[in-house]
Amino acid sequence: MLWRDWRGGELNILAIGLVIAVASITAVGFFTDRIERGLQMQSAELIAADLVITSGRPAINDYIANARENDFQVTTTQQFRSVLLANERLQLAEVKVVSEGYPLRGVLRISDSEFGDDEATTRIPAAGELWVEARLLQLLDLKIGERVSLGNSSFILGKILRYEPDRAGDLFSVAPRVIMNSIDLTATGLINTGALVNYRVLISGERSDINRYRKIIKNKLRPGEKIMTVEEGRPELNTALKSARQFLGLAALISVLLAGVAVATVANRFSKRHLNSSAMMRCLGATQNTIIQLFTLEMIWLALLASSVGSLLGLLTQFGITELLDQLVLTQLPAPSFKAVILGYATGIVMLMGFAMPPLLTLRRVPPLHVLRKDVPIRLTSAWSIYLLVLLSMSLLLYWQIDDPKLVGLVMGGTVATLIVLALAAYLLVRMLNQLRSRVGVAWRFGLANISRRPGSSIIQIVAFGLGITVMLLLSTVRSDLLNDWQASLPADAPNHFVINVQSDQVVAITDYFKSMGVSNTQLYPMVRARLLEINHAKVASSDYENERAKHLLTREFNLSWAEKLQQDNTVVAGSWWSRKDFSKPLLSLESKLAETLNLKLYDVVGFDINGTILHFTVSNLRSVDWDTFNINFFTVVPPGVLEDKPANWVTSVYLNKQQRQQLSNLVREFSNVTLINVESIMQRVRNIIDRVSLAVEFIFLFTVLAGLAVLYAAIQSNQDERRFENAVLRTFGASKKTLMLGLFAEFTLLGALSGLLAGLAATSLAWLLAEFVFKFDYQFDPSVALTGIITGTLIVASAGFLGTRSVLTTPPIQSLREGVQ
Amino acid sequence: MTNTVSNVFVEARQLGKQVTTRDGVLTLLDDINFSIEAGTSVAILGASGSGKTTLLGLLAGLDTPSFGAVILDNNNLNDFDEDGRALLRAERVGFVFQNFQLLFGLTALENVMLPLELAQAAHPRKTAEELLIRVGLGERFHHYPNQLSGGEQQRCAIARAFSTNPRCLFADEPTGNLDSETGKRIIELLFELNSEHGTTLIMATHDAELSTLCKQRLVLDAGRLVEDGAS
Known part of the structure; x- marks a missing residue:
């Protein structure tokens, strides 16, 4: 049956819709996953490892042994305050004792002079050598190469330390930093029982292994021990990373929703096209269950097939784009994980079954008499419970992907509310247009009539267009506010x-x-x-x-x-x-x-x-x-x-x-x-990360816009059959191409303007909600968003609609009339 | 553009239509030649698949021939593009289809007004109302097609066909979707209006009895014209 429907061209639209949906989800999924892991790696530099266990007691050897058994890279640091002696002066210093391998993520930057250029290094101080912050030289009136005493030992000042990745936020600490090799520690005699020392175990490895290990370790921590996260390591990056993650999550979420709308739109058309064949099967003796089984099986096959193609397409798209972005974004992105593929398949199946099921259930109820009389009423299946189930399944899938219940809840709730408001507003607008249709000229009359003569599909179109434009406006508003907010937090002339x-x-x-x-x-x-x-x-x-x-x-x-x-x-x-x-x-x-x-x-x-x-x-x-x-x-x-x-x-x-x-x-x-x-080096680091995150956000935004355009296309395709038939009738009675084009122009311009207006209002409200409750920045109401909505809506829908319906104008009328419309 | 020298309204000259399928080229019509006088009534007869609808579509300029030509009211349709043919149809031609082909989103009145508006006729509403009353749908102006019976839908389609007062009316199996009693009444209506308006009627049908009502018979068999004569 799948093959028969496919050959008959019935499934093409549904399959194309689904492929677009799955491809956009997987591409965004793959990419956000890779970017996120890239960022994770990048930000791991800020704690110099993927995972850090800190303790006030020296009993941390079990963690070291345990981490090594798990094939992780491990190193340790110890930090304490001590006094340096030179030129008969004493100076309190923050001493950090490091072992080979430190830092596991990121690099140290050192220099030979106080104000000269610095260089990156993967070395640590050699035995008998100290690397110190420049201000220590000022305080003790010393130069590189001179000697200083620490505890019982004497050290050579080897390098000026300009940057250490895991220097915590306490920039005002009075004492300057000194780094020494752990080989020298015992000889200094500095660590006695009762000394206030911060012991750290630095661990790095594969992200999934680290995450698993983190969960195991978390339950075994003793008093005074804790796991340090990136956010704690560098508070000034906290907001940027958190909101980047949320934005990428939001973008992925919205692609899923857009895809859902696209599939729902085409599924509706699919079921309409199947009313006749279902009635025919009923005539030939098929039971209601046989019909439902046939279509369900067909849908499952289709979902699997389209999800495979979509996932592959998503993977290829993502590879292509990563190739382009490699130079720009992150020098080395980690390999894609298969989470996105699973998500693609799961979404494909849930969406197709969910959105195609209500119309399929309607097919089950098509009376055999429909073969003879098209006006026999069909009892529609109540779809609410099914849509609710779909929404729930989608929410769970999304929660699995982005792990932010508040964001998922807000976006799902917001979307449902937007859909309801859009549908209600669309209904009212269509009703109002109906009043207008006898008062305008021929072309506009056809345009208006096109909208009001198909109230159902016009409402679906306005809602789909509206949602697509809402998303584009919303993401562009939130995106630019977010980027402005980040840039404002670290302007070029921020104190250094x-x-x-x-x-x-x-x-x-x-x-x-x-x-x-x-x-x-x-x-x-x-x-x-x-x-x-x-x-x-x-x-x-x-x-x-x-x-x-x-x-x-x-x-x-x-x-x-x-x-x-x-x-x-x-x-x-x-x-x-x-x-x-x-x-x-x-x-x-x-x-x-x-x-x-x-x-x-x-x-x-x-x-x-x-x-x-x-x-x-x-x-x-x-x-x-x-x-x-x-x-x-x-x-x-x-x-x-x-x-x-x-x-x-x-x-x-x-x-x-x-x-x-x-x-x-x-x-x-x-x-x-x-x-x-x-703090110039630190700020530069923070700026770099923010720049890269901004680029990632820009890119993901672009991709979601493409998904939005897919919805617009699906919406345009949704009533192509009726449109083709109507235009054939109009042409039969002598309508010129110009009249038809003007009619289409009028129709899509109106649809675009109406959807754009509604979208502008919806986007403004949603942007405020997101700014207020998720991203935590001040939202300024901007009336130009509604205007932008109307303009972009009109332009995009008018041009996309026009391009999408060109074939309607070129099909010979006799062909369309023969095919008729169901 | 109109030439009144000849009384021939439609002429087919070596007309043929081929379509390309996966199995090769399929000939739907081959070397068709005939002429139809203005004001007459013609039945195009033939079994299913003999090419009746294809021929009707070509004569009305709804499709283009693969070879040969159609001369409609002294105009060679090959000389016109789709818009030109649309203009000719708007000015001179009306249609009645087996499936009625009414627009489902428009009321009966709006469906009848449609060709009038396209031709930018004066008072489209008044003309449409008069025609609907004439075909017995005076109480059904604001009903949508799915609120009308099959017979009523075809009456509405006939009213629409005559609304622009066309010189020629093409009807494709106009009773094909109706019971015999309703079909009979529809045919009566069609012929009544035809004589009232002095229209040339060209009707594709497989009903031999119906063809006896027409003055001229064109019989098709497997895409070839096998008979052209008076009924």
């Missing part, structure tokens, strides 16, 4: 140097110094060191908290700053920012996540030990802070007039170009206590 340890009496001089270098508006922020002692007049200790971060916070000092105004990338989420009358009052503004970690609420009273005195502050507001930027921000801020008499350090961040950087050595000489931190 931090200046810390500035004393109160140096503030004016430093500001003037930068002014003389051509850097204006340097804003310095005060910091007063304080230790948290009391909450609501009760003593607090780290043992009061279960949470590791809370424990840590209670052992370290806070940097209390004061400010008149709320900083730009801060938002008050509870309480209110102080006014002038509140200055000098002991109020406190807390970063909201910190407050949550410490269980602090609005109006709690917090006691800090500042330079030996306990001061009490009332929490007057909670702020959310955008940590993705490289701007200076504080967890704790008080109003002006409270801490000015306490010993304060000042800090600032500035953007310096290449010429200005050359003058930095003078700054260090003039203000010897001031420390400079260069």
